[in-house]
Amino acid sequence: xxxxxxxxxxxxxxxxxxxxxxxxxxxxxxxxxxxxxxxxxxxxxxxxxxxxxxxxxxxxxxxxxxxxxxxxxxxxxxxxxxxxxxxxxxxxxxxxxxxxxxxxxxxxxxxxxxxxxxxxxxxxxxxxxxxxxxxxxxxxxxxxxxxxxxxxxxxxxxxxxxxxxxxxxxxxxxxxxxxxxxxxxxxxxxxxxxxxxxxxxxxxxxxxxxxxxxxxxxxxxxxxxxxxxxxxxxxxxxxxxxxxxxxxxxxxxxxxxxxxxxxxxxxxxxxxxxxxxxxxxxxxxxxxxxxxxxxxxxxxxxxxxxxxxxxxxxxxxxxxxxxxxxxxxxxxxxxxxxxxxxxxxxxxxxxxxxxxxxxxxxxxxxxxxxxxxxxxxxxxxxxxxxxxxxxxxxxxxxxxxxxxxxxxxxxxxx
Amino acid sequence: xxxxxxxxxxxxxxxxxxxxxxxxxxxxxxxxxxxxxxxxxxxxxxxxxxxxxxxxxxxxxxxxxxxxxxxxxxxxx
Numbered sequence: 001x002x003x004x005x006x007x008x009x010x011x012x013x014x015x016x017x018x019x020x021x022x023x024x025x026x027x028x029x030x031x032x033x034x035x036x037x038x039x040x041x042x043x044x045x046x047x048x049x050x051x052x053x054x055x056x057x058x059x060x061x062x063x064x065x066x067x068x069x070x071x072x073x074x075x076x077x078x079x080x081x082x083x084x085x086x087x088x089x090x091x092x093x094x095x096x097x098x099x100x101x102x103x104x105x106x107x108x109x110x111x112x113x114x115x116x117x118x119x120x121x122x123x124x125x126x127x128x129x130x131x132x133x134x135x136x137x138x139x140x141x142x143x144x145x146x147x148x149x150x151x152x153x154x155x156x157x158x159x160x161x162x163x164x165x166x167x168x169x170x171x172x173x174x175x176x177x178x179x180x181x182x183x184x185x186x187x188x189x190x191x192x193x194x195x196x197x198x199x200x201x202x203x204x205x206x207x208x209x210x211x212x213x214x215x216x217x218x219x220x221x222x223x224x225x226x227x228x229x230x231x232x233x234x235x236x237x238x239x240x241x242x243x244x245x246x247x248x249x250x251x252x253x254x255x256x257x258x259x260x261x262x263x264x265x266x267x268x269x270x271x272x273x274x275x276x277x278x279x280x281x282x283x284x285x286x287x288x289x290x291x292x293x294x295x296x297x298x299x300x301x302x303x304x305x306x307x308x309x310x311x312x313x314x315x316x317x318x319x320x321x322x323x324x325x326x327x328x329x330x331x332x333x334x335x336x337x338x339x340x341x342x343x344x345x346x347x348x349x350x351x352x353x354x355x356x357x358x359x360x361x362x363x364x365x366x367x368x369x370x371x372x373x374x375x376x377x378x379x380x381x382x383x384x385x386x387x388x389x390x391x392x393x394x395x396x397x398x399x400x401x402x403x404x405x406x407x408x409x410x411x412x413x414x
Numbered sequence: 415x416x417x418x419x420x421x422x423x424x425x426x427x428x429x430x431x432x433x434x435x436x437x438x439x440x441x442x443x444x445x446x447x448x449x450x451x452x453x454x455x456x457x458x459x460x461x462x463x464x465x466x467x468x469x470x471x472x473x474x475x476x477x478x479x480x481x482x483x484x485x486x487x488x489x490x491x
Contacts, residue, residue, distance in 0.1 A: 136464070
């Protein structure tokens with residue numbers, strides 16, 4: 001059977017590259033795209049190569065970046081423009097294959113097996129695509145070429161910016177096994193710690209451990225990561241638009257100040273729950289599992305999840321469960337600085353539901369009608385035309401994540 | 415190089431293309447486009463933008479005009 005040829009294309013320093021293209025006067029300076037320091041979203045969303053040299057990192061608070069680089073130019077994000085670029089990149093990819101799978105706004109996998117006639121075609125097409133992006137869009141991309149998605153992504157991570165890296169079946173051990181294990185897809189902070197405790201520091205260490213041992217450390221996940229490290233991932237490139245993937249809907253916020261009590265956390269949860277609920281309703285969906293994510297002011301955090309008895313897209317039910325999880329989890333060792341709420345276990349909202357005599361179904365339906373009416377008022381008169389009284393009390397914590405942020409997380413596993 | 419947004423008179427061809435015919439410059443004068451030499455998708459690193467790039471002949475000189483998300487701009491010295 002013909003070997004697959006998979007590309008992973010990653011637009012370099014995406015938001016910052018777009019801003020530098022549109023503002024020639026800032027190109028020679030270190031630039032960071034970030035939420036306003038005066039408002040709540042004061043973290044770095046993207047930085048250019050010059051800012052990177054100063055040690056500015058994505059996700060860090062702006063004040064920290066300015067300490068490293070006092071002359072850092074801060075630019076507000078323009079998500080509409082970034083989405084336009086993302087769509088144009090996908091149009092370029094579609095000239096080569098219909099098997100294009102978005103992995104976020106600035107990354108895609110492409111399966112170009114069908115158009116490759118020989119061993120060199122993969123690399124040749126990768127260079128073509130990279131050069132088309134530069135010529136037509138004015139931004140650069142790194143492209144990884146390999147026989148599976150995992151290695152293609154590792155390839156695109158290896159050389160930045162504006163480069164092509166080929167990872168072959170014969171050479172992957174030499175090229176990849178020396179890399180730190182946390183560079184492998186889905187080895188996050190927590191998994192990395194567990195692996196290091198088990199003496200696994202590189203992708204090679206992981207590959208050469210036994211699947212049985214990894215399963216004792218990480219469960220079934222351990223076996224999956226072992227496959228990844230050994231080039232055995234066979235997952236296909238799915239035809240997926242960036243917007244279409246919905247395994248879950250979530251929102252998170254970094255707050256403008258530390259939160260010291262449950263009342264403030266409840267306000268934030270309500271804001272996030274309203275956004276998540278609205279987006280679920282917009283997509284005609286409901287969910288059953290509520291996940292929360294909480295970080296303290298040292299940026300260390302935890303995640304918890306719990307299931308509801310019935311699927312929901314009600315902000316009240318989502319927020320209530322989220323607060324229950326928070327109350328059971330947080331010991332207030334440190335104040336809270338970031339909160340996230342996510343709903344998974346998604347299904348269409350018109351699915352039949354078994355109702356119970358024990359529940360107040362009438363109350364539930366009243367709440368659904370109320371939230372639907374609020375949606376219609378906001379459609380006509382704006383998000384802030386109608387609000388919960390508790391949110392008016394604290395303008396700092398009030399937000400409109402539905403309209404102010406349209407970048408949704410995506411999952412590798414579909 | 416400057417990015418100068420301009421009012422453009424354009425025509426829709428029967429093939430579905432959009433072609434500029436004339437533009438109004440900063441000095442208030444209307445300049446007719448004698449000939450379109452090249453049309454392609456491109457970025458303007460000099461002016462700062464991207465879209466459809468029209469290389470045009472205007473009164474004997476080459477002028478580059480971009481259509482960027484519905485707005486026209488000229489790469490100007």
